Amino acid sequence: MNHKKSERPLRLAAVLILAAAVVLSLGRAAWGAKNVILMVSDGAGFNTWMATDMYRGKPGKQVYDQSEWVRLGCTTFTLNRSGKPTGDDKQDRRIVYDPAKAWDATPRSNKPGDFAGYAYLKTTATDSAASATALATGRKTYNGAINWSNADRPMLGQTIAEIAKTRGKSVGVVSSVPWSHATPAGLGGAHNRSRGNCDEIANEMLAADWLDVIMGAGNPDYDNDGVPVPDGKRRNYKYVGGEETWKALKSGRGGWKLIESKEDFEALTSGPTPPKVLGTAQVAATLQERRGSGRSIIAYTDVKGAEPPDVPFIPNVPTLATMTKAALNCLDDNPDGFYLMIEGGAVDWANHANRPRRMIEEQTDFVRAVEAVVAWIESHGGWDETLLILTADHDCGLIWGPESKTTAFAPIRDRGPGKLPGIVYNSGGHSNSLVPLMARGPGSRRFAELIKGQDERAAAVWRFSGRYVDNTDIFTVMKGEVVGAEQ
Ligand SMILES: [Zn+2]
Secondary structure, three states: OOHHHHHHHHHHHHHHHHHHHHHHHHHHHHHOOOEEEEEEEOOOOHHHHHHHHHHOOOOOOOHHHOOOOEEEEEEOOOOOOOOOOOOOOOOOHHHOOOHHHHOOOOEOOOOOOOEHHHHHHHHOOOOHHHHHHHHHHOOOOOOOOEOEOOOOOEOOOOOHHHHHHHOOOEEEEEEEEEOOOHHHHHHOOOOEOOOOOHHHHHHHHHHOOOOOEEEEEOOOOEOOOOOEOOOOOOOOOHHHOOHHHHHHHHOOOOOOEEEOOHHHHHHOOOOOOOOOEEEEOOOOOOOOOOOOOOOOHHHHHHOOOOOOOOOOOOOOOOOHHHHHHHHHHHHOOOOOOEEEEEEEOOHHHHHHOOOHHHHHHHHHHHHHHHHHHHHHHHHOOHHHOEEEEEEOOOEEOOEEOOOOOOOOOOOOEOOOOOOOOEOEEOOOOEEOOOEEEEEEOOOHHHHHHHOOEEOHHHHHHHOOOOEEEEHHHHHHHHHHHHHHHHO
16 A cells, blocks of 8 residues: 555545634534523522432542532522512622522521521522523522513513524423423423413423423322322312313323323433424322322322421433433434523422432432433533533532531531431421532533622532622523524
8 A cells, every 4th residue: 555645635534624623613612502401400409419429339430520520509598578569670689609608507596406597597598480590591590480571571681592593493391290380391492471380381382383392290180199190070270371281281281291191201212203292291299209109289288397208209201311312312303402500400309308218319300310410411412512501500409428417517427328318408498508500511611701700618518619600600601602603
């Protein structure tokens, strides 16, 4: 073989490939990310993530612990403490996250766990709707608002879902709780004065021309154990937009391909897909977290703090990872890319109920969905094409270590893989604590320009820089990547 002869064309080819790569990378930098994926573990503060890492034997070894990831804290506070619009745009300064107040270990009384810091964090927390609005629009609002301003106006056209669609992207939301619940509603671009109007929200989502994939729970024909509701028994149609809407969907009207069974979700993880897919898993409230409770929510909440008996997983519902793979396969046909939000919605529910085993189960389901997304990215264009952001919308349960009722913020304790870590709940509700933010891919480095503060105590206990951004900054970064050079 004559090496000399083939050298010149080879060198020329190399130069051309290099030039093409430069042009491509410049183009990409100017035009932002092809795909933007936001994953929200609802109600999962740092200690929820850490406890799950410990249980899985993976502290510091999860996919998001690799050095390429941006790791920060994130604040989640809302505009005010109102549950309805108050008419102004004034930020209530008392609820803006303040590390000095957050870590105040001063006892307020002789009661166990009555520390000033805990009290501050518990009384200044956001709900999922206001937090979803901040993530979706970059604007703070009152608790309960779904992309609805404190001036009592719908934020039409201002959500990341709507903006992504105007840029030609496909749009999807996936959740392990009803798909019209606060987080998928907010990040799916619905607009409502109150998150409680699930039927209105569901109908808006179904009519929205920007949504291509919706997946979650909330199926009126099944109970919390995935068992069909017998004929003649009352069904709850609220989460799917009412009885008429559900009947229309079941009969194939409304422009959506309705899928329900686990097999249907699994079948969608590969191969060709219909244009608009509505997945409503065969279970009432959530995929697995409420199994064992039947249809009686009252019985469930009556035993707060008590672990439910070891009930086998419901066999006919998909995991969040399966739903995620199906959604990715539906959305990835668009050459202009997509925006997708995936929520681990029942981590919050387990934390409200103070059930550590169910919390770890739900967070594990979420982490497996993260692993599925990472695998998809790495086999579909890699980290130059897709921005992935992981966060929580707020903390829930104020989880700390076994001594945390007597020593404020006593750390949680690793008891080895497969063993429940030493954790104690200090609340049955949300808190204003910092939550984790991990990001990788185009735009992820922009968070460094948006730092709002530094929390030294958070840095020490949760092993990161302590630097934090605000949840509205997540919108800023996502929008920057969706809109690209035109921003
Ligand atoms: Zn909650």
